[in-house]
Amino acid sequence: xxxxxxVRARDGAARTGVVATPRGEYxxxxxxxxxxxxxxxTLAADDLERLGVEIVLGNTxxxxxxxxxxxxxxxxxxxxxxxxSGHVLTxxxxxxxxxxxxxxxxxxxxxxxxxxxxxxxxxPERAAVIQAALGADIQMVLDVCPPLPSSADVVRTAVDRxxxxxxRGRAAFLAERERRxxxxxDQAQFGIVQGGTDPVLRVESARRTLEVGFxxxxxxxxxxxxxxxxxxxxxxxxxxxxxxxxxxxxxGLGDPVGLVEAVHLxxxxxxxxxxxxxxxxxxILTSAGRMNLRNARFADDDGPLDPALDGDGTGRYSxxxxxxxxxxxxxxxxxxxxLHNVAWTLDLVARMRAAIEAGTFAALRREVLDVxxxxxx
Amino acid sequence: xxxxxxVRARDGAARTGVVATPRGEYxxxxxxxxxxxxxxxTLAADDLERLGVEIVLGNTxxxxxxxxxxxxxxxxxxxxxxxxSGHVLTxxxxxxxxxxxxxxxxxxxxxxxxxxxxxxxxxPERAAVIQAALGADIQMVLDVCPPLPSSADVVRTAVDRxxxxxxRGRAAFLAERERRxxxxxDQAQFGIVQGGTDPVLRVESARRTLEVGFxxxxxxxxxxxxxxxxxxxxxxxxxxxxxxxxxxxxxGLGDPVGLVEAVHLxxxxxxxxxxxxxxxxxxILTSAGRMNLRNARFADDDGPLDPALDGDGTGRYSxxxxxxxxxxxxxxxxxxxxLHNVAWTLDLVARMRAAIEAGTFAALRREVLDVxxxxxx
Ligand SMILES: [Zn+2]
Ligand SMILES: [Zn+2]
Numbered sequence: 246x247x248x249x250x251x252v253r254a255r256d257g258a259a260r261t262g263v264v265a266t267p268r269g270e271y272x273x274x275x276x277x278x279x280x281x282x283x284x285x286x287t288l289a290a291d292d293l294e295r296l297g298v299e300i301v302l303g304n305t306x307x308x309x310x311x312x313x314x315x316x317x318x319x320x321x322x323x324x325x326x327x328x329x330s331g332h333v334l335t336x337x338x339x340x341x342x343x344x345x346x347x348x349x350x351x352x353x354x355x356x357x358x359x360x361x362x363x364x365x366x367x368x369p370e371r372a373a374v375i376q377a378a379l380g381a382d383i384q385m386v387l388d389v390c391p392p393l394p395s396s397a398d399v400v401r402t403a404v405d406r407x408x409x410x411x412x413r414g415r416a417a418f419l420a421e422r423e424r425r426x427x428x429x430x431d432q433a434q435f436g437i438v439q440g441g442t443d444p445v446l447r448v449e450s451a452r453r454t455l456e457v458g459f460x461x462x463x464x465x466x467x468x469x470x471x472x473x474x475x476x477x478x479x480x481x482x483x484x485x486x487x488x489x490x491x492x493x494x495x496x497g498l499g500d501p502v503g504l505v506e507a508v509h510l511x512x513x514x515x516x517x518x519x520x521x522x523x524x525x526x527x528x529i530l531t532s533a534g535r536m537n538l539r540n541a542r543f544a545d546d547d548g549p550l551d552p553a554l555d556g557d558g559t560g561r562y563s564x565x566x567x568x569x570x571x572x573x574x575x576x577x578x579x580x581x582x583x584l585h586n587v588a589w590t591l592d593l594v595a596r597m598r599a600a601i602e603a604g605t606f607a608a609l610r611r612e613v614l615d616v617x618x619x620x621x622x
Numbered sequence: 623x624x625x626x627x628x629v630r631a632r633d634g635a636a637r638t639g640v641v642a643t644p645r646g647e648y649x650x651x652x653x654x655x656x657x658x659x660x661x662x663x664t665l666a667a668d669d670l671e672r673l674g675v676e677i678v679l680g681n682t683x684x685x686x687x688x689x690x691x692x693x694x695x696x697x698x699x700x701x702x703x704x705x706x707s708g709h710v711l712t713x714x715x716x717x718x719x720x721x722x723x724x725x726x727x728x729x730x731x732x733x734x735x736x737x738x739x740x741x742x743x744x745x746p747e748r749a750a751v752i753q754a755a756l757g758a759d760i761q762m763v764l765d766v767c768p769p770l771p772s773s774a775d776v777v778r779t780a781v782d783r784x785x786x787x788x789x790r791g792r793a794a795f796l797a798e799r800e801r802r803x804x805x806x807x808d809q810a811q812f813g814i815v816q817g818g819t820d821p822v823l824r825v826e827s828a829r830r831t832l833e834v835g836f837x838x839x840x841x842x843x844x845x846x847x848x849x850x851x852x853x854x855x856x857x858x859x860x861x862x863x864x865x866x867x868x869x870x871x872x873x874g875l876g877d878p879v880g881l882v883e884a885v886h887l888x889x890x891x892x893x894x895x896x897x898x899x900x901x902x903x904x905x906i907l908t909s910a911g912r913m914n915l916r917n918a919r920f921a922d923d924d925g926p927l928d929p930a931l932d933g934d935g936t937g938r939y940s941x942x943x944x945x946x947x948x949x950x951x952x953x954x955x956x957x958x959x960x961l962h963n964v965a966w967t968l969d970l971v972a973r974m975r976a977a978i979e980a981g982t983f984a985a986l987r988r989e990v991l992d993v994x995x996x997x998x999x
Pocket of ligand 2: 927928931934935936937961962963965
């Protein structure tokens with residue numbers, strides 16, 4: 246089903262809105278923590294509820310291999326499996342599979358499982374069927390996402406294959422739709438725009454994706470090695486092509502500068518492993534920037550991780566305590582730093598929503614860039 | 623300060639009570655989860671609060687080495703460090719240190735840190751001073767705990783040295799007491815009875831410990847390799863010697879059979895790493911006995927870990943989901959199984975308290991033994 250965004254406020258190109266789905270509603274801009282194997286690492290659904298997470302992402306690659314999409318389907322889809330009543334979005338699996346250097350041809354990709362070495366074949370059709378079984382609220386079409394920099398040839402081929410796969414993936418999704426509706430489990434499918442940093446290819450890829458027609462649109466192939474300026478330019482070019490009444494999702498972005506720049510250009514949805522991965526390794530996000538909690542200067546610091554962030558459930562624990570747990574390899578540390586970094590990122594996105602609604606987004610953007618990046622004009 | 627137990631109900635030798643301390647009260651029998659390095663592995667203080675934990679144990683050996691008792695003292699003692707307002711008991715460090723095969727003489731034990739190989743010296747005096755700095759509500763005197771079986775000579779020497787160390791440890795504790803009281807941080811100190819499985823030595827050790835005089839008494843040197851029958855007999859002998867108006871603590875016991883047998887003999891307090899360690903490794907405690915969640919028969923089991931245990935916060939997650947997380951090495955699994963096993967053990971102890979108060983402890987004991995052990999008369 247086509248998802249539409251009910252825009253509530255605009256400040257330049259930045260916007261807030263509400264997306265209604267059969268599951269309920271989610272507010273945009275929205276940050277989606279990544280629950281790779283059916284759980285955000287160290288967390289469970291009750292934690293996501295306490296954090297106020299509205300959408301969580303699941304990784305098709307991992308879940309199709311373990312425990313397998315059929316088992317998840319039998320157990321009530323990802324919502325039943327995780328006991329999570331919020332929204333779920335699944336990726337197509339392509340991103341992980343392409344990092345394994347699979348054999349790719351026009352048909353699809355052949356790869357070996359990182360779990361047991363078994364051989365698998367992922368096609369646009371199979372990606373749609375697997376994700377239908379996983380039962381997320383939103384599934385992603387299988388695309389080809391080359392790293393950057395890549396040669397013009399590689400980017401060109403990726404655009405062509407992405408367009409061909411979009412048509413096949415959409416057809417497979419629509420063929421599954423009747424059956425899903427019969428089970429009361431409707432699903433949306435998003436298309437993905439590629440094109441590297443070449444504006445001509447970006448426009449072409451966007452138009453070919455729109456021609457197929459999806460329920461929402463994602464910007465893929467960015468935040469994969471290009472400079473910040475290249476990213477912003479390619480993103481801006483792509484955004485101009487996407488329909489204003491549907492959600493626009495930037496895949497794999499979650500650093501503070503990236504988030505404000507993308508929201509500034511009108512992006513509605515984001516996912517990223519960055520906040521959780523940084524947390525597990527001891528780096529915390531704060532209003533004063535990143536800090537490595539392993540640093541000895543925190544050994545006697547009895548303040549909270551970020552004095553500016555209230556009520557995330559970790560504020561009661563001191564930096565000194567959390568540093569001690571981290572240095573002692575106590576798994577509690579990874580968990581609490583994960584909770585903090587997810588809460589911090591959700592809070593940043595909430596502050597962006599509030600600023601857009603107050604017409605003060607430019608000031609918030611400046612504030613974030615001042616702390617997190619070389620100021621940009 | 624001497625702790626007294628306000629006995630509320632008796633059923634045979636089994637009893638329930640309330641122990642008042644400057645921190646508040648705790649109900650007995652009480653199970654104390656082990657927070658080795660200042661956290662129960664995978665959990666934090668907010669989890670302990672939700673679980674209804676009344677006392678948590680801290681390991682002096684680990685904490686004196688990392689982050690060091692002086693740092694914990696500066697940060698408000700273990701309560702401030704962990705942000706935990708319930709009770710804390712610290713062990714003396716001896717148990718871990720003796721497992722490192724230290725050089726032991728009448729003075730104390732010399733050992734190398736497992737963290738950095740540095741050389742340390744633990745004496746009864748130092749154990750008292752370190753634990754005063756850690757600031758627990760209850761500290762334990764340094765004792766000598768030989769594994770079982772040990773030769774008669776070894777057990778004899780342990781009893782003698784334990785008695786000599788008890789006097790020195792008590793004197794050191796009392797010397798620290800003034801300073802602690804000035805800071806509004808009173809503390810109790812428990813003595814420890816040794817004597818292996820020899821009833822004569824048990825009685826002698828108990829009497830020599832009582833002669834020194836402590837604020838409560840522990841049974842040490844059991845649950846360290848002896849048979850269940852030997853344990854029960856040595857425990858019964860020891861219990862007969864301990865004052866009825868003070869709390870009686872069985873160190874290092876936490877399996878269901880051990881718990882009902884010890885409560886049956888009048889024990890009030892327990893600690894054990896078993897529930898948390900089993901949980902981390904995928905074994906769950908249930909009303910039908912232990913289960914290894916890695917077993918394939920749970921792969922499609924959409925029921926909770928223990929249908930008989932409500933409201934422990936893990937009941938909403940299915941065995942199939944938790945098995946998947948476990949098989950995928952997702953740290954969420956270790957956490958949720960830890961929560962479950964601690965909740966299950968706390969619930970067993972709560973059921974024992976209720977049974978004692980209802981005069982039905984014999985039936986509960988029978989029920990637990992039927993599931994968990996060969997029935998005993
Ligand atoms: Zn925090
Ligand atoms: Zn449970």
